[in-house]
Amino acid sequence: MEDVRTDYLFYQSRKKLPFVDYAEGLYIYDTSGKEYLDGCSSAINCNIGHGCTRILQAIAEQSRRTFFAYRTQFENEPAHRLATRLAELAAPGLNRSFFVSSGSEAVEAAMKLARQYFYNKGERSRYQFISRTPSYHGSTLGALSLTSSAQLEVPFRPMLMTHPKIPSPYCYRCPFNEKKYPACGLKCAWYLERVIREQGPDNICAFVMEPVGGASTGAIVAPDEYFKVIQSICKKYGVLLILDEVMTGFGRTGAMFAYEHWDIDVDILVMSKGMSSGYYPMGGILVKESLIEEMLDKGTFAHGHTLAGNPMGCAVSLEVLNVVIEQQLAQNAVKMGKLLKTGLLKLKTQYEIIGDVRGKGLLMAIELVRDRKTKEPFDPELNVNEMLADHAFAGGLIIYPRRPINGLSGDHVMIAPPLTAKRADIEKLLALLDRALAQTTIQLGPLSYSGFNA
Ligand SMILES: Cc1ncc(COP(=O)(O)O)c(C=O)c1O
Incomplete structure (x- = not known):
């Protein structure tokens, strides 16, 4: 060569x-x-x-129609079919999709959606997010402000929003040097309540976590009870629960989405990576219907990207999803x-x-x-x-x-x-x-x- x-x-x-x-x-x-x-x-x-020849074929077929049509000018069939397929697969009520082109963009969309929801509702002091340390949520400045992995975020800290963090459930090196679970009392999960109270519940939009740790922690898996505690705290304070399933989604952990293992009541689920399996840049958020309807009743969602929800990306993801299910x-x-x-x-x-x-x-x-x-x-x-x-x-x-x-x-x-x-x-x-x-x-x-x- x-x-x-x-x-x-x-x-x-x-x-x-x-x-x-x-x-x-x-x-x-x-x-x-x-x-x-x-x-x-x-x-x-x-x-x-x-x-995968099925994906190559889906690309060829879609390319004969169009790669691109702009979402404010045309609806496109693959986007609707993909949203329908996701709605059928996800928990009841978790059925509204918004598509973008990468994991970081999807995290940004989740953050802005959570904020827009509270803004439209008139709860305008809610703009803070709580995430975990260590964690990884992406490289754009919003997503990076949720991330905690020093090498990646330290140089950019002056440019980042300061969102509070709670320790990850890294049991092998317990952040509280506690005895093994259950003797530890799940201090790492209850820490969320402490931070919400410190910050003032009326200032918090959402808690964001990877259901199984990704690259920043090396696949940490929390004890089952962890998720119940987190869920109950979020509900108690009206804080949305955003699951970043960019890495864990689309079958990776042994379920279509990792939240299924623990029956977590997700408000916003963030997707990318396995969603298009590398065949095309894709990402998205899957959101509770009730949240979207309430937000749209009182305003709009002021967010978008040129390539968001383009026909080719959606056609690819739809076929990837079919392969994950059928195989x-x-x-x-x-x-x-x-x-x-x-x-x-x-x-x-x-x-x-x-x-x-x-x-x-x-x-x-x-x-x-x-x-x-x-x-x-x-x-x-x-x-x-x-x-x-x-x-x-x-x-x-x-x-x-x-x-x-x-x-x-x-x-x-x-x-x-x-x-x-x-x-x-x-x-x-x-x-x-x-x-x-x-x-x-x-x-x-x-x-x-x-x-x-x-
Ligand atoms: C959990 C998680 N969220 C978000 C991202 C960001 O995705 P992208 O690299 O597509 O922007 C990643 C990437 O590794 C990730 O693992």
């Missing part, structure tokens, strides 16, 4: 990456012919895998998730550097520690999360490295393959991860207690 690499294109760093050639199913191929098992669905978004991918996520978790727990018995294995369905993570007994993290300068991901990448496995202690320290990697994974794919993933863990342990040598003791 002609060498087209140029310095004219920049992203985050100067790191040189291989050129992608094509992708099929769970595998991505670079232009040298090397194969990579996509062990994290790229950015935990390619839920239905790569090169029973949420059910497969439960089955393959169990296999993956068993395999990861087995690796934990082999590698002392694995401190914790957690997650739900095919949204899993392992946290790496210097000392398993004390949970002491590695020196952040060692970049152990990237060390492991680099060894994996060199060996043909893609995983997703991040830092769980507010983005500053600690090491975890997310393991979240496409929901189309079969037993053989999970076994191959585990074998490749095993090799990468062995190489990381050797490279760390005396820097990890496991290496020291070996």
Whole structure:
């Protein structure tokens, strides 16, 4: 292939990456012919895998009609069909959709909608949002102001709105240094009430959380009771509950949406990633009918983007949704998730550097520690999360490295393959991860207690 690499294109760093050639199913191929098992669905978004012919066909069919028509000038069929499909799938009453083109845009839409709802109602002091720390809700300034992951938000803090945060239910490193659940009394959930009271309930619009932690925490799963407590506090103070299901939606955790596991009464559900599985930029919010009707009775929703709800994006998402349902991918996520978790727990018995294995369905993570007994993290300068991901990448496995202690320290990697994974794919993933863990342990040598003791 002609060498087209140029310095004219920049992203985050100067790191040189291989050129992608094509992708099929769970595998991505670079232009040298090397194969990579996509062990994290790229950015935990390619839920239905790569090169799905049904989607290619849906794109071809829609392209013969139109890619684009502007929503203030024309209705479009795919948008209505997608909204109808989502309404059929979601909890009764959670049936009004608004589509955008990314997860961050969808979070912005959720924030502005919550505010507009209270504004139209005359409750104009309600403009504050409460979210969790650590968390990730996107890179635009509104979504970033809900995010708590130091590396990503610290440089921009002077430009961000100051929304209060409560600690995430990070049980492996309890933010209150409490005994294990249930002895802890779920202090992290009750903290929400304390912050609402401190801020004044009349000033709070909504509480925003990821039902299963995403990249910022490494797939933390709260005890079941956590959600009941959060729900009761929100209801008590008239605070809306916004679930950011950008990463957890569309089958990822073993249900179409993660709220189903705990029967959470959601006011606004935020979607993206798996919604179009990487085939087209898409995002959206699914909102309670009662909320929308009340808002529109008293005014409008002053929000939109040029590409919001465009026919092609909606046609793609509609077909992705059909694939998730017809191929029973949420059910497969439960089955393959169990296999993956068993395999990861087995690796934990082999590698002392694995401190914790957690997650739900095919949204899993392992946290790496210097000392398993004390949970002491590695020196952040060692970049152990990237060390492991680099060894994996060199060996043909893609995983997703991040830092769980507010983005500053600690090491975890997310393991979240496409929901189309079969037993053989999970076994191959585990074998490749095993090799990468062995190489990381050797490279760390005396820097990890496991290496020291070996
Ligand atoms: C939970 C969550 N919310 C929002 C976003 C932002 O989505 P996007 O990167 O499409 O803007 C992400 C992205 O990783 C996410 O994981």
